[in-house]
Amino acid sequence: MNEPSPRLRAPALSDYAPWPAPRPHTGPELARLLALLEAGGHRGGSVALGHGRDTASKDAAEAFADAWQKSGGSLAAVVDWPEDAASWLRQARRLTSPEPDAWVVAAGPVGWAQMSRRLRHSTDWDPHRTFGFASVGDARVPAAVGPGVLDGMRGATADGRVWTVRRGWIVESDSG
Numbered sequence: 001m002n003e004p005s006p007r008l009r010a011p012a013l014s015d016y017a018p019w020p021a022p023r024p025h026t027g028p029e030l031a032r033l034l035a036l037l038e039a040g041g042h043r044g045g046s047v048a049l050g051h052g053r054d055t056a057s058k059d060a061a062e063a064f065a066d067a068w069q070k071s072g073g074s075l076a077a078v079v080d081w082p083e084d085a086a087s088w089l090r091q092a093r094r095l096t097s098p099e100p101d102a103w104v105v106a107a108g109p110v111g112w113a114q115m116s117r118r119l120r121h122s123t124d125w126d127p128h129r130t131f132g133f134a135s136v137g138d139a140r141v142p143a144a145v146g147p148g149v150l151d152g153m154r155g156a157t158a159d160g161r162v163w164t165v166r167r168g169w170i171v172e173s174d175s176g
Contacts, residue, residue, distance in 0.1 A: 006121035022052065022108045022135035025060035028160030029134055034067055036131050036154055036162065037102060045101030046076040050091070050115065052107035053080050060106035060133050068104075076100035083111040088118040096123040103130040105155075109138040113145050120149045127165065128152035137163040139170040 037043065047068060051061035058080070065075055076098035081091040092115065095103065103125065105112060112132075119125035132155035142150050142165050150165040157163055163172050 006117035019109045019140075020138070022054055022056040022060075022106070022133075023158065024056050025063060025106070025133055025135075026158045026160075029156045029158050030060075030063055030067060032156035032160045032162065033064065033104065033131055033133065034071065036156065037068075037073075037104070040102065040129075040131075040154075042073075042102045042129075044072040046074045046098070048077040048079065048095050048098060048100040048103050049075055050079045050081065050095050050103060050105050050107065052111045053082055054108060057106045057108065057133075057135065060135070061104075064104055064106065064133075081107070081111060081115050083108055083114075085114070088115050089122055091115065092118045092123050092125070095119065096125050101129070105130060105132040105136050107136055109136065109141050112136040113141050116141075116149055117145050120145075126152075131155055134158045134163075137170055142168045142170065 049061055049065060051057040077094055079091050079095045081088055127150050130153045132153060134157050137155045137157060147168055153165045155163050157172060161172050161174055163170050
């Protein structure tokens with residue numbers, strides 16, 4: 001028997017519209033993201049970097065990649081995905097197959113909602129080892145993707161604060 005697709009249909013996504021386009025990342029956001037990875041014990045480790053195909057997400061991913069490699073870390077994979085696709089399975093497998101120490105995400109909320117559901121349903125991806133830019137820290141994303149999909153994921157806000165997904169909610173704090 002085939003497993004039902006984890007793809008969210010348009011009516012489910014429209015419940016949370018309008019979805020903002022990703023904004024350019026900030027210096028405090030990037031610095032906090034690097035600090036979160038270090039605090040999580042991932043300094044110098046391998047990271048799989050996933051990003052949307054919009055300009056802001058690509059630029060954020062490139063800035064992270066440069067900073068991460070300069071700090072001694074390595075990139076296990078760099079994978080991009082579209083906002084809309086048939087399933088995102090190929091990208092999900094590419095993001096998880098190198099078995100990285102952690103994942104970093106820069107994407108628009110809709111693309112990340114779809115990709116995270118595919119990751120959770122079809123791979124051994126772990127949201128507790130996943131860190132995101134402010135663009136994926138939209139409070140509507142955990143509600144759209146469903147219970148438990150993103151719990152434990154952390155990231156940085158544009159002003160350098162920390163957001164964490166806890167029990168389906170985005171909780172912000174000054175430290176991670």
